[in-house]
Every structure is written in structure tokens, then in C-alpha cells.
Amino acid sequence: MKKFGILGIFLVLWFGVSLAQEYKVVPLGQGEWKDFTVGKYGGYLVVGSLDNPKTFNHHIAQETSSTDITGMLHAGLTEVNPITDMVEPALAKSWEISEDGLTITFHLRQGLKWSDGEPFTADDVVFTFNGVIFNEDVRTDYRDVLLVEGKLPTCEKVDDYTVRFTLAAPFRPFLREIGGAIYPAHKLQHLSRVYNPDADPEALNSVWGVDTPPEEIVGMGPFKLKQFIPDQLVVIERNPYYWKVDPQGNKLPYLDGVKYVIAFSLDTIMLKFRNGELDVYAPRPEDIATLKAEAAQKGIKILIDPTKPLFGTTWIAFNQDCPNEKLREYFRMVEFRRAMSHLVDRQTIINNVYLGLGVPQWSPVSMLSPFYYPDVPKYDYDPEAAAKLLDQIGLIDRNGDGWRDFPDGTTFEFELNTNAGNTIREQTCQIFVADCAKVGIKVNFNPINFNALVTKLLGGQYEACLLGLTGSSEPHGGANVERSCGGLHFWKYSDCEDPTPVAKRIDELFDLGVKTYDFNEAYEYYKEYQILAAENLFLIYTVNMLYRYAYYENLQNTAGFSPLAGALGFAEVLWKKNPNMVGNRIG
Amino acid sequence: MKKVCLFLVFSLLAAPAWAKFGPADFERMATKDVIPEIRLAAAYALVNTYAATKSSEELLKLAESGSPEALRLAASLALSQKLLDAGKTKDELMAMASTGATPEVRAAAVPALMELLVADKADALLELAKTGASEELQYAAGKAYLQKIRSKLDRAKLEAICKDESLPAGYRRAAAEVLAGYYLFPAQTALSRAQLEELALTDANPYIRYAAAYALVNFLVEETADCLYKKVVSLFMAPNVSTEYRWAYARALGIKWAGSL
Numbered sequence: 001m002k003k004f005g006i007l008g009i010f011l012v013l014w015f016g017v018s019l020a021q022e023y024k025v026v027p028l029g030q031g032e033w034k035d036f037t038v039g040k041y042g043g044y045l046v047v048g049s050l051d052n053p054k055t056f057n058h059h060i061a062q063e064t065s066s067t068d069i070t071g072m073l074h075a076g077l078t079e080v081n082p083i084t085d086m087v088e089p090a091l092a093k094s095w096e097i098s099e100d101g102l103t104i105t106f107h108l109r110q111g112l113k114w115s116d117g118e119p120f121t122a123d124d125v126v127f128t129f130n131g132v133i134f135n136e137d138v139r140t141d142y143r144d145v146l147l148v149e150g151k152l153p154t155c156e157k158v159d160d161y162t163v164r165f166t167l168a169a170p171f172r173p174f175l176r177e178i179g180g181a182i183y184p185a186h187k188l189q190h191l192s193r194v195y196n197p198d199a200d201p202e203a204l205n206s207v208w209g210v211d212t213p214p215e216e217i218v219g220m221g222p223f224k225l226k227q228f229i230p231d232q233l234v235v236i237e238r239n240p241y242y243w244k245v246d247p248q249g250n251k252l253p254y255l256d257g258v259k260y261v262i263a264f265s266l267d268t269i270m271l272k273f274r275n276g277e278l279d280v281y282a283p284r285p286e287d288i289a290t291l292k293a294e295a296a297q298k299g300i301k302i303l304i305d306p307t308k309p310l311f312g313t314t315w316i317a318f319n320q321d322c323p324n325e326k327l328r329e330y331f332r333m334v335e336f337r338r339a340m341s342h343l344v345d346r347q348t349i350i351n352n353v354y355l356g357l358g359v360p361q362w363s364p365v366s367m368l369s370p371f372y373y374p375d376v377p378k379y380d381y382d383p384e385a386a387a388k389l390l391d392q393i394g395l396i397d398r399n400g401d402g403w404r405d406f407p408d409g410t411t412f413e414f415e416l417n418t419n420a421g422n423t424i425r426e427q428t429c430q431i432f433v434a435d436c437a438k439v440g441i442k443v444n445f446n447p448i449n450f451n452a453l454v455t456k457l458l459g460g461q462y463e464a465c466l467l468g469l470t471g472s473s474e475p476h477g478g479a480n481v482e483r484s485c486g487g488l489h490f491w492k493y494s495d496c497e498d499p500t501p502v503a504k505r506i507d508e509l510f511d512l513g514v515k516t517y518d519f520n521e522a523y524e525y526y527k528e529y530q531i532l533a534a535e536n537l538f539l540i541y542t543v544n545m546l547y548r549y550a551y552y553e554n555l556q557n558t559a560g561f562s563p564l565a566g567a568l569g570f571a572e573v574l575w576k577k578n579p580n581m582v583g584n585r586i587g
Numbered sequence: 588m589k590k591v592c593l594f595l596v597f598s599l600l601a602a603p604a605w606a607k608f609g610p611a612d613f614e615r616m617a618t619k620d621v622i623p624e625i626r627l628a629a630a631y632a633l634v635n636t637y638a639a640t641k642s643s644e645e646l647l648k649l650a651e652s653g654s655p656e657a658l659r660l661a662a663s664l665a666l667s668q669k670l671l672d673a674g675k676t677k678d679e680l681m682a683m684a685s686t687g688a689t690p691e692v693r694a695a696a697v698p699a700l701m702e703l704l705v706a707d708k709a710d711a712l713l714e715l716a717k718t719g720a721s722e723e724l725q726y727a728a729g730k731a732y733l734q735k736i737r738s739k740l741d742r743a744k745l746e747a748i749c750k751d752e753s754l755p756a757g758y759r760r761a762a763a764e765v766l767a768g769y770y771l772f773p774a775q776t777a778l779s780r781a782q783l784e785e786l787a788l789t790d791a792n793p794y795i796r797y798a799a800a801y802a803l804v805n806f807l808v809e810e811t812a813d814c815l816y817k818k819v820v821s822l823f824m825a826p827n828v829s830t831e832y833r834w835a836y837a838r839a840l841g842i843k844w845a846g847s848l
Contacts, residue, residue, distance in 0.1 A: 267705045267735055275671055275698045286738040289768030296805040296842060355773035585668045586639040 021111035022093055024244045026252060026573060028557075032083040035559035038246050039254040039575025044235075045555070046279050046582045047568070048269035049260040052230055056217050057208040058181045059132060059140040068568060069260060072236055073115075073219035074181030075243075077106050077125065077163075082565030085370050085473045086519070087175045091120070091182060091220060091243075097517050101170030104178075108161040113241040114184050115224040116215070122157045127185035129155040129165075131192035137201040145177045170515045172522055173476055184218045222253045222572040234260040244572060254575035258568070273550065274298070276583030280551040280567045285357050291550050299553045299584045308562045309359050309544035311366045311471040314425070316340065316416075316432065316540040320492040322463050326406050327414055331464075332492075335389045337537040341379035342386035343435045349543050353427040357548065361541040363530045364482070368564055369473035370519070373527040376534035387439045397440050404440040413442035414463040417456065420447035428542060429466050457490045466542070473564065475526045479510050482529070491538045502532055554581045610636040613844060617657040622823045624837035625816075630657035630664075631841025636848060637665035643673065650691040663691035670699040677703040684727055685720040693723035697730070704731035716758040725757025733765045742769040742776075749794035763794040767801035780806040787832045800835035807839030812847065815840040 028036040051065035058070035079090035089095075092106035112120040132138055134152050146152055151168040158164050167174060189195045191203035208217050214225040220243070223236035237257035244252045261278060263269050273281035274294060283291055283302070291302055318331040318340065330336045346360040360380070365372045379385075390396070390404060395412055398405040404412045416433065418425040426447055433443045443464075448456075456462040469481060469488070480486040484495035484503040495503040506529055513525040533539070547563045557573045567574075580586055613636075616629035637646060641662075646669065649662035670680070680700040687693035704712060704727060712735060715728035733740065748754060748762035770778045770786075778786070778799075783806065786799035807815065819836045822828050 265706065268702055271702045271705055271731075271734060275702065276668070277671055284738075286740075289740075289772045290734065290737060290765060291768070292771040292805070293764060293766075293768035293801060296808040297838065299842075351773075351775045356775055357773075580639075584635075585671075586635050 021243070022109035024089065024093075024109070026244055026246055028246050028573060030247070032081065036557045036573055038248055038250065039556060039573065040579070041250075041254050041575075042256055042579030043576040044257050044259045044582070045255050045571060045574055045576075046259045046261060046277065048272060048278050048281065049234070049262050050264060050266065050269070052262055053210055053228070053234060055209055056212060056225060057205070059138065059142055059183070060205055062141075069225075069234055069236065070181070071221070072223045072258065072568070072571060073217060073221040073225060074183075075220040076179035076181055077108075078175055078179035080176060080179065080564075082562075082569040083560045085368060085564050087179070090179060091125075095175070101515065101517060102167050103164060104167070104174065105158065105162060105164045108163070109243060110161050112220070112243045114186075114218045114220060115239045115241055116184075116187075116218045117241060118184065118186050118218075120182075120184075120220060121160045122163045123160075124182055124185045125163045126155055126157045127189050127192070127195070128181075128183045129153075131185070131189060131194045132183055132204060133180065135192055135194050135204065137193055138204045142180050146174075148174070170517070172514045172517055173474055175517070176474065182220060187216070187218050223257060226257060232262055234262070236260075242572070246573075253572040255571065256579075258571060273583070276552070276585040279555050279583055280549065282566070283548050283550050285355055285545075285548070287550075288355070288357070288548065301551055301553050301558070303549040303551070303558070303561055304357060304546055305562070306359055306546060307367070308547040309361070309367050310547055310563050311368065311473070312468055312544070313361060313364060313366075313471055313539070314428070314466070314468040314542045314544065315361075316344065316464060316466045316542065317457075317462075317491045317538075318414075318464050318540075319460060319462050319490070321460050321494050323461065324414075324463065326408075326410075327412075327463060330393065330395065330412070333393055334536055335393050336395075337540060338379045339386040339389035339393075339439075340436075341537055341540045342382045342389070343439065343441070344432055344540060344542055345381040345435055346543055347381065349428050349431055352431070353424055354543060354545060357546045358543040359546065361544040362534055363541070364478060364533050364539065365475050365526060365530055366471050366473060367544070368562065369475065371473070371475050371523055371526040373523075373530045376530050378534070379537065381435075383435065383439050390439065390441070395441075402440060403442045411442055413444060415444045415446050417453050417462055417465040418447050418467060419450040419453050421450075425466055425468075432466070458488075460490070460493050475529070476510065476514050482533070483507055483510055502536055506532060552581075552583045554578055554584070608844070608847065610640075610848065613848075614658075617661060618655065622820060623657075624819045624823065624833050625840075626655060626657035627660070627834070627837040628815075628819065628840035628844060630661040631838060632844035632848065633661040634664040634668075635845060637661050638668045641665065643669045646695075647692065650695055651688045653691075656691075659689060659691040663695045666692075666695040667698045670695060671702075673699070675699060681724065684724040687721075687723075690723065693721050694726075697723055697727040700724075700727045701731045701734075704728055705734055707731070709735050716761065717755060719755070719757060722755070722757040722760075725755045726761050727757075729758035729761030730764070733761055737765070740765065740769070742766065745769060745798075746795065749798060750792050759794045760797065763798040764801055766795075766798040770799060770802040771805060778802070784832070787835060788829055793829075793831065796829050796831040797834075800829075800831035800838075803832075803835045804838050804842070807835060808842050810839070810843075812840060812843040815843060 027033050028038055049065055053066040053069050054063060055061050055066050056070055058074050061067045061070050075091055077092040078087050081088050091108060093109045095104055095106045097104050114120055133142055148171040149168045153165045153167045156164050191199050191207055193199045217225045222239055222242050224239045226237040227235040235257055238253055242252060270287060272278050291300055320332045322328050350358040362378050363376050394407055395404045398409050406412050416429055418429050429445050433445045436443045481488040484499040484507050509525045509529045513522050516522050549561045551558055554577050556575045560570050561567050613629040613632045617626050620626050646662045646666035650659050650666055653659040653662055680696045683696035684693050684700055712728050712732035716725050716732050719725035719728055745762050745766035749759050783799045783803040787796050787803055790796045815836055819840055822833050
């Protein structure tokens with residue numbers, strides 16, 4: 001009886017503890033995770049790094065050699081699904097948004113522990129925001145992205161597992177932005193002057209430097225720091241208290257850890273990958289042939305997925321405010337811009353310039369964004385259609401010299417700039433110029449220095465140019481380009497003073513898109529914006545480079561590698577068929 | 588000869604159950620099989636096992652004096668893996684690649700040496716690729732050089748290196764292996780399997796044949812071990828089949844066998 005009694009108490013205690021731990025289940029094999037399998041434990045993922053980490057303090061780190069590591073050590077209230085790019089619960093299991101959109105209340109998972117075994121509570125969240133992020137002593141860029149109408153939100157504890165944020169105005173991207181690393185109050189609170197007036201103002205900037213003993217660096221991420229050997233290696237290992245499990249209840253991550261091999265040259269990193277010393281490698285286009293040749297002999301898989309282009313855009317812009325009045329008149333005609341789009345031979349550009357590693361681009365929103373709308377109007381390569389449109393707007397060859405002319409008989413011609421030295425852009429321009437010539441449009445191609453080009457662009461002094469913009473999955477990131485008074489609204493700065501009806505509507509859509517927390521409603525606003533952008537061709541999009549990744553076939557659950565999360569974004573679900581292998585070698 | 592023919596007939600009729608084969612079986616094949624390409628395939632299959640079970644000293648000894656050649660190859664490839672972690676200096680690896688006792692010992696130094704050479708200037712690497720003291724050193728320097736200038740390479744330039752008889756063998760072999768990638772990529776200009784087979788069989792230049800064979804392996808691994816085995820056996824007695832073509836099938840078979848262990 002006594003034995004049974006003890007066992008009964010033990011079972012009750014164990015069951016009680018299990019219930020209290022509100023783990024997040026990663027539904028491998030289901031839904032968007034359908035191509036992923038439940039894995040087996042063991043082995044290290046070995047990756048290359050171009051430099052030493054400068055710090056292990058995530059909120060201070062600026063360079064990827066640091067953030068690639070610190071990002072693995074921490075977790076936030078929310079997280080972005082690495083496959084769908086949608087915001088999901090993380091340390092917060094749920095949240096409520098007030099009707100006016102100004103108050104967001106987060107409910108935390110209960111029973112979670114830091115990597116040192118201490119309990120995680122609302123005090124950690126409140127400390128992170130009030131004591132670290134909102135603390136002016138701390139030199140973190142994270143503060144900037146949380147500003148809404150120039151004001152930081154307030155953060156308060158409601159109870160041990162509830163925190164509330166109050167915003168100055170509704171701001172949909174807040175749920176994405178609030179997912180920054182939560183820091184442990186029990187380790188760092190005494191260093192914050194918000195909590196300890198006697199603390200050194202620099203303490204939170206210098207804490208967790210690269211000479212910190214690994215056990216002092218505590219987080220809620222899938223891994224914890226194990227070892228750093230300068231110029232050689234960083235090792236992180238599985239966090240035994242991590243709060244995610246697979247559908248069978250196995251704790252994640254599967255890997256024992258990740259090793260970052262420090263080499264200071266991409267050539268060396270590529271050779272280390274080819275020699276089987278690294279498991280993964282992000283090849284550049286010029287690397288692909290070499291890796292393809294060796295793929296079968298070494299067991300290398302090369303991922304080139306036409307559904308996964310990189311973020312960012314490449315486009316041709318016509319300056320609708322350009323100093324040449326005659327050109328300006330035509331550049332402002334949508335028929336002219338559509339004719340120009342009909343002269344961009346995207347497939348030839350993909351084949352000849354991008355070595356097949358590209359897809360045509362039609363929308364200002366990235367294909368990988370959940371806000372991407374694929375069915376926008378497309379004015380694809382069609383010189384005949386271009387010629388008809390040019391005829392319709394009165395651009396015809398009036399003197400029989402083979403070039404189309406203005407109504408006054410002078411040759412219609414414009415200068416096309418791009419940044420000199422960018423061979424992909426230069427070659428793209430050359431193909432476009434040749435196709436324009438086929439329909440009698442004279443283009444004077446003039447590649448110039450990048451800084452000179454940017455000066456011309458921002459000063460409104462160019463006629464046409466081919467250039468690119470960075471991008472992200474959040475359409476609001478393009479507000480400074482798309483809004484009529486945006487600093488990069490370089491195709492028609494006069495929209496700010498005298499916006500066209502389309503420019504006004506796009507302004508409205510950008511306002512509406514951030515003021516709702518309802519994804520479907522926001523999607524409809526951004527869909528309309530994409531249709532307007534594609535119909536009006538303020539920027540004529542060309543080709544988007546594809547994402548490329550190479551890895552050894554021993555590595556499993558690689559199906560989601562993409563620009564959204566790379567490979568390391570899946571580290572908690574990666575596993576190895578043979579845990580003792582690195583690359584194609586027995587380690 | 589009669590015995591060999593009987594063996595071939597038997598081999599073609601009934602390929603063994605590879606899934607049940609262990610390292611000892613492949614070691615026996617690498618040592619005793621009558622067909623050189625089967626010995627070669629078995630050697631490739633043994634590499635990871637050797638790397639996991641033999642010391643560097645044992646592998647070095649085997650690469651120096653193992654017999655037949657296939658065992659030296661397996662030892663060489665396994666040793667090359669170990670040398671990646673051995674912390675050898677560039678001078679040590681250069682010496683090994685230059686003056687190692689056998690081609691297999693010299694070849695073992697190549698992967699580790701390439702990682703150190705790639706930090707050198709391209710001009711110096713090209714010079715070493717052209718004048719290195721051994722074919723293996725030329726090859727290592729050639730591979731490092733071609734890696735360094737890969738953004739400037741294309742099929743025509745690599746074919747020109749392969750065909751240039753004034754250049755040393757190691758450098759031309761390095762160029763052929765890189766050229767193989769340009770036979771596979773980009774997709775718009777890639778050669779088909781049939782085109783690669785034709786090139787590997789019939790091109791007049793051995794390095795072009797090797798490049799095609801190297802690329803061809805990427806198609807052949809899609810076949811079963813049984814199919815590859817039968818093909819290798821059938822090629823043994825076939826006339827007018829290039830060494831490079833036979834090698835491609837043996838290499839693919841070795842990959843399949845290694846995967847079964």
C-alpha cells in the first residue's frame with residue numbers, strides 16, 4: 001500500500017506539472033507543415049559564419065554574425081510562422097485586441113522555464129519592455145519599430161501571466177513587431193536603471209558580451225550557448241526547457257545543437273561545404289554549376305524553387321516629373337507605360353541574365369508575403385501590342401528614319417540609367433534597349449555611378465532608370481515609396497502637392513491597411529493596391545531572383561527553406577538521418 | 588577467359604541482394620572482383636566505413652601499400668576526410684600532395700589543401716596549377732583557382748583548358764570537373780543524359796569525356812543498383828567503350844552501394 005501510495009502521489013504530481021506546462025505543438029505532418037516529419041534526436045547542424053559574433057546581447061547586436069546566434073537563444077511573445085509568414089502565438093498563447101485597437105492584452109503560457117530552469121512570468125515581459133527596450137540607456141534599434149505615431153506603447157502587468165500594451169493609435173504590424181526577444185528579469189533586472197537607480201547606464205549595453213560565461217546567458221529559445229572559441233567556433237546546444245513539442249509530444253529541438261564554423265571568406269566556406277564540413281550553404285548563382293557537378297557524388301541537394309523568389313524588387317521607372325516636358329507628357333500616359341512593359345522580355349532576361357534563377361515580377365508585394373495577390377493585370381512581352389499602344393498615343397515614325405517621333409517631328413528618345421558595374425542590371429537594360437529599338441523607340445542607355453544615380457533619382461533629374469528596392473513580407477514597409485508624399489516616391493514627387501485620384505486611393509489603402517488587425521480585411525486593401533499598381537505601372541517590374549540553398553541529403557525537414565526564414569529558421573525541427581554525420585562525412 | 592565469361596553471364600543473370608551486403612562484402616569485391624569497375628565501385632562504397640573505423644595511420648598505410656588499387660582509393664578518400672580535421676599546415680599538405688609515396692597518398696591531401704590554397708592570389712594559384720610538382724598538386728591548385736574565379740567562367744573557357752595540350756594533366760582534370768557543372772547548368776543550355784552519354788563515349792578529348800562522365804553521374808544515380816551493376820558488368824567486355832564512360836557507371840554504382848550501408 002505504501003508503495004502504491006507513493007506512486008499515486010508521484011503520478012498526481014507529474015500529471016499536474018504536465019498540465020501546467022502549456023507547450024506549443026508544432027503540427028509536423030499537418031497543414032502547412034505537411035512536408036515535415038517527426039524526427040529523431042541527435043547530431044549538430046554545422047554552418048559557416050563569415051565573422052566572430054560581436055556580442056551575445058540580442059537587443060544590441062547589429063551584425064548577422066551575432067544575430068544568427070542570439071536569435072536562437074531567445075523567443076518572443078509572438079512569432080512569425082516560417083512557412084506561411086503569418087503571426088502566431090509564441091510565449092503568449094493568445095491575445096485580445098480592444099475594439100478601438102489601442103489595447104492589446106497578451107496571455108502567457110504557464111509553467112514555462114528559462115534555460116537555467118527559473119520560471120517565466122509576466123515580470124520578465126514587463127522588464128524586457130519597460131526595463132530594456134523602452135529604456136533610453138539601451139542602444140537598440142528595436143525601440144524604433146515599436147513607435148506608433150512617434151510614441152512608444154506602454155506595457156503593464158495585469159497578473160503573473162497577463163500583460164497589456166496600450167498604443168497611441170491602431171497599428172496592425174504591432175503583432176509582428178512585438179515578437180522581439182524577451183529577457184530574463186532574474187538575471188538582468190538589477191542592471192536596468194528603471195528598476196535600480198544605482199545601475200550603470202551602460203550595463204545593459206555591455207552585458208552578455210562575447211567573454212561572458214555561457215551559463216550566464218539565459219533565454220527562452222530552442223538553444224543555449226555552450227562555447228565560443230574566437231576565430232574558430234561557436235556552439236549552441238539544445239535548451240532542455242524549450243516550450244515546443246512535436247505532435248507526438250517529443251520536445252524540440254531534435255538537434256543536439258548548432259555549430260557555427262568561423263571562416264573569414266566565402267571561398268573558404270564554400271570549400272568547407274564542398275568538403276562535407278558544413279551541412280548547409282547559401283550559394284550564389286555563380287556557385288551553382290560547381291555544386292551541380294558534385295551533387296550526386298557528394299549527396300548534395302540544391303534547392304532552387306521557382307515559387308520562392310527573394311524579397312525585393314527590380315523595376316524600370318519613368319520620371320513623370322522629368323525636366324523634359326515633351327517626355328513628361330508621354331511618361332504620364334498609362335498607355336505609354338504599358339507599351340514599355342510589353343517591351344520587357346522577362347523570359348529572355350531570366351534565361352540569359354539570371355541563368356534561369358528568376359521569375360517574372362508583376363506586383364510590388366513579394367510573392368512570399370501573405371498579402372501577395374497573384375492575379376494582378378500583366379502587360380507581358382508583346383512588341384506588337386506595344387507598337388499598337390505607341391501608335392494610339394501618337395508616337396509614330398514621321399520621317400521614315402526608323403525611330404518614332406514626337407508630334408513636332410523630333411525623335412522620341414530618352415536616357416535610361418542604371419548603376420554601373422551591376423552586370424545583371426546592365427544586361428537587363430541592354431535587352432530592353434534592343435527590344436525598344438525593334439518598335440522604333442530610341443533609348444540611350446547610360447550606366448552611371450550608384451551614388452550619382454541615387455542623387456538623380458531623389459532630385460527628380462532622371463528620365464528613366466532601372467534599379468531595385470529591398471522588400472519584406474509586410475506591405476507597409478513600402479509606404480515610403482507608395483505614399484504620394486513618400487520620400488522614395490521618385491516616379492512622381494508632384495503627387496505630394498497634387499495627387500492623382502489613383503495616388504489618393506493608394507494613400508487611403510495604406511492607411512486602412514495598418515489600422516485593422518483583421519488579416520482578411522487588410523488583405524483586401526493591399527490587393528486593391530496591387531491591382532492599382534499593376535494597372536498603372538508606376539514602376540514596371542522586371543524579374544525577381546530566386547532563392548537558392550544547398551544542403552547535404554542527410555539533413556531532414558528541409559522542405560521549408562526559403563527567404564522567409566532561411567535554413568536556421570527551421571533549426572528546431574531539423575534532424576539528421578545519421579546524427580553522426582556532418583555534411584557527407586562521419587563526424 | 589572462359590572463367591571470366593561464365594562469371595559475367597552469371598553476374599548479368601543474377602545481381603546479388605545489395606541490401607544485405609556489409610562492408611566486408613564490399614571489401615572482398617574491391618579486392619577480388621575480376622572487373623576493375625566493380626572493384627572501383629566497391630571502393631567508393633567503403634569510404635565512409637573506412638573513415639569511421641580506421642585510424643589515419645592505418646589509412647595512410649593502406650593508401651601507400653594497399654593492394655589492389657581500389658583499396659588504396661578507398662583509403663585515400665577516407666584519409667582525405669580525416670585530414671580535414673587534422674590541423675595540418677599548408678606546408679605539410681603541400682609536401683604530402685607533392686611527394687607522397689603513391690598517387691592515392693598525394694590525392695588524400697587535396698581537399699584540406701584546397702581550403703588553405705584558396706586564400707592565395709589567383710595568379711599564384713594558376714602558376715601552381717601549371718607548374719606544381721605533382722599532378723595532385725596541380726589539381727588542388729587548379730580547383731582552388733577555378734573556385735576563386737568561378738564568376739568569370741563559362742563552358743567555352745573550361746573546354747579550352749581541357750583541350751589545351753600544353754597544360755598539365757592535374758589542371759585539366761580540375762577544369763573538367765568544373766566543366767561538368769556547366770553541362771548541367773543553367774537549365775536552358777544543359778545537356779541531356781543522352782548527350783552526356785554520347786560525349787563521354789565518343790569525344791576525342793579525354794578531359795571532355797571525363798567532364799561529361801562526371802556530369803553523367805548525376806543522372807545515373809537515379810537508377811537502381813541492380814541496373815547499374817548489370818551495366819557495369821556488360822561494359823566490361825564491350826568494345827570501344829571509353830574509360831570515362833565506364834568510370835561514370837562505376838562511380839554511380841559506388842554511390843548506390845554506399846547508401847545501402
